[in-house]
Amino acid sequence: MDEQGFVGERVRIARELAKLSQTALSRKVGISGPAISQIEADAVRPRRETVRALGTALEVPERFFTLPFVDTHDGFFRSLRKTAVAARRHARAVAHIAHDIALSTAGTDYEMAPSSVPFHSLSLEVSRADVEMTAARVRAEWGMPPGPIADVVGLLEHHGVVVIRLPLSAAAVDAFSLPFSDHPVVVLGADKNDRGRSRFDAAHELGHLVMHGEQVWGIKEVEVQAHAFAAAFLMPAEEIRGELPSYADWALLFALKERWQVSLAALLRRSRDLGVMSPQAYLSAVKTASARGWRRTEPVPLGAPERPRVVPRILAQPDGNRLRELLPGSVLDEILESID
Numbered sequence: 001m002d003e004q005g006f007v008g009e010r011v012r013i014a015r016e017l018a019k020l021s022q023t024a025l026s027r028k029v030g031i032s033g034p035a036i037s038q039i040e041a042d043a044v045r046p047r048r049e050t051v052r053a054l055g056t057a058l059e060v061p062e063r064f065f066t067l068p069f070v071d072t073h074d075g076f077f078r079s080l081r082k083t084a085v086a087a088r089r090h091a092r093a094v095a096h097i098a099h100d101i102a103l104s105t106a107g108t109d110y111e112m113a114p115s116s117v118p119f120h121s122l123s124l125e126v127s128r129a130d131v132e133m134t135a136a137r138v139r140a141e142w143g144m145p146p147g148p149i150a151d152v153v154g155l156l157e158h159h160g161v162v163v164i165r166l167p168l169s170a171a172a173v174d175a176f177s178l179p180f181s182d183h184p185v186v187v188l189g190a191d192k193n194d195r196g197r198s199r200f201d202a203a204h205e206l207g208h209l210v211m212h213g214e215q216v217w218g219i220k221e222v223e224v225q226a227h228a229f230a231a232a233f234l235m236p237a238e239e240i241r242g243e244l245p246s247y248a249d250w251a252l253l254f255a256l257k258e259r260w261q262v263s264l265a266a267l268l269r270r271s272r273d274l275g276v277m278s279p280q281a282y283l284s285a286v287k288t289a290s291a292r293g294w295r296r297t298e299p300v301p302l303g304a305p306e307r308p309r310v311v312p313r314i315l316a317q318p319d320g321n322r323l324r325e326l327l328p329g330s331v332l333d334e335i336l337e338s339i340d
């Protein structure tokens with residue numbers, strides 16, 4: 001990370017990390033609200049003592065304000081409760097720090113591999129079959145063996161994606177991603193302790209990165225495509241079709257859940273979507289699962305969610321303290337605590 005002059009956007013990121021409004025920050029720093037707004041927009045260059053006051057108020061090293069800033073799509077589906085806005089901004093700002101962590105490895109002997117996530121832009125009108133083909137294409141491009149994926153998070157990390165986990169329930173999302181071209185960031189919910197769902201979320205975010213990138217976001221069709229991608233990526237049609245039941249054969253579904261490491265809900269939907277299970281058989285299975293309380297907690301727990309390994313490894317480097325001179329230590333701790 002080459003440092004530059006003062007970067008106004010960095011004030012916004014630090015402010016969102018601290019969950020402060022521009023007005024609240026202006027009071028802490030002793031300048032006007034509009035002045036904060038102008039500083040963030042790079043319309044005004046703050047004076048030396050203002051920079052110092054901003055660093056103190058926001059609890060970031062002053063050098064943080066000199067790091068380059070790359071903006072990206074905000075990564076969120078837009079159906080939004082007002083209360084979730086600050087939590088989303090905070091989570092997104094933490095994701096920016098995770099991106100900084102990846103960039104900080106440039107030129108070190110633990111340098112993170114650049115992203116090899118392909119971009120296959122799809123229009124919103126494409127059929128489900130096109131999405132299935134796109135998922136199969138990514139599996140082929142990445143040279144993946146057929147069958148269940150052993151570790152989705154590890155796979156993403158291997159392809160240059162930065163993966164972290166954060167509590168996201170206050171932000172009212174399961175997961176989100178930021179499509180940086182050098183190192184995309186995927187943030188998984190740390191408050192849902194469910195391995196199968198977490199793997200599905202990771203594959204869903206990969207679907208956004210592959211099919212949508214910086215282009216279209218925030219509408220329902222895009223979510224439907226990412227969901228279809230995740231199902232096809234985790235459970236390729238040609239490989240799983242012959243294994244799925246045509247009715248709710250729970251013993252078989254439990255075994256498939258363990259083999260494919262996906263939820264029963266995802267297996268039932270896949271059975272229906274591939275035409276193995278009739279819509280009526282699907283509905284009756286979902287009703288049974290619901291009556292047994294399985295929509296909240298499924299039987300056959302798969303264990304702890306997959307754990308990101310790359311970011312903790314970077315932060316554990318002997319020169320990891322170098323990062324604390326650039327990035328807010330409290331956020332690095334927050335990232336590490338949520339992963340463990």
Ligand SMILES: [Zn+2]
Pocket residue numbers: 077204208222223226
């Ligand atoms: Zn999505």
